[in-house]
């Protein structure tokens with residue numbers, strides 16, 4: 001068997017995603033809407049599994065991080081205080097000839113100008129700032145007073161709620177607040193499938209610390225987050241950390257590092273770890289007039305906590321998982337199989353139950369029902385067994401369980417493992433515990 005993942009092309013991943021119901025463009029029947037994506041039956045399972053893993057690692061396994069689910073629309077002053085109204089923009093240019101609109105720092109992707117005679121070069125206007133926040137109106141009026149923003153990052157409400165969370169959860173510095181949710185950015189050029197979208201999900205954690213401990217916690221969280229991505233199966237050749245140069249730091253950041261994944265279109269950020277200092281709490285304190293400083297109970301020192309942030313894109317990490325997992329293998333019999341080698345914890349379907357023939361479907365359905373008590377199971381009795389295996393390989397199902405005519409007498413089924421394709425006979429009684437054990441061990 002020979003395997004190739006090095007040559008994964010985005011086209012293959014995009015086509016698999018649409019064909020098998022992971023991800024496709026939103027509003028397809030109207031021709032699609034640029035920068036918006038729908039996650040189908042398998043996509044939503046993949047995404048939910050990833051979010052559950054993150055929540056488990058960042059919130060549940062720690063006693064110093066609390067969870068939050070805030071509203072998407074916050075008081076508009078939030079975005080003035082955060083600096084987004086003033087600073088959250090990209091440089092925009094238009095081609096005077098063909099009207100193409102591009103981010104000024106991405107002109108290499110513009111292609112030739114179709115509208116200029118004798119030259120293929122675009123005729124760009126000077127760059128002007130374009131604010132990336134999506135606006136809406138709240139209430140019956142559509143005027144400036146009713147303008148609100150769809151959040152550009154999930155973390156701002158964490159700062160607004162920090163005092164209430166700390167007091168209600170009886171936390172002390174250092175502690176963190178985590179949230180997963182949608183964010184919106186009116187990206188000038190959404191591209192590379194879901195990589196740069198206009199609506200996407202972030203999983204963010206803001207860790208509030210004493211000013212003397214910034215370096216320590218920055219290093220701690222960077223190491224934790226790299227470890228998380230390693231556990232998703234991203235090896236050294238696919239994962240790297242890139243500290244930001246001072247001139248590329250966001251308006252709120254004192255220090256930052258990107259965790260990057262090597263996609264088929266190159267190295268790109270999937271997560272940012274930021275030292276936000278006291279920027280957010282100080283500004284929200286100023287703009288709201290509320291006191292957000294705290295007093296240390298022991299030393300009586302009064303200070304505004306500093307913040308170390310971890311911010312991962314859920315969609316980008318799903319895309320990284322899909323690119324990392326996609327492989328085409330030449331089998332010994334000359335056939336090629338497409339296989340998604342997804343880590344067991346995020347695989348959308350954990351097991352497929354496949355009776356060898358329809359007439360022994362009933363006991364096989366009973367097995368599926370029993371397994372569904374513990375995990376997501378797919379049942380399929382149509383078509384030849386080889387094709388059914390291939391269909392499951394293609395969507396990353398780790399185990400295929402075949403119920404055959406021998407099962408009727410020996411009470412065993414064949415469990416076929418996705419990656420090695422090795423098969424073993426396992427008693428039906430105890431099958432759920434057997435699979436659960438293997439899924440647990442792989443965590």
Ligand code: GAP
Nearest residue numbers: 153155195196197200270271272311312313316
């Ligand atoms: N609160 C900090 C913050 O939002 P960011 O680097 O702008 O920092 C964090 O975004 C993460 O959100 C990125 O690493 C990326 O994974 C994801 N993200 C940002 N913009 C995105 C977009 N347009 N489409 C998809 N994911 C995006």
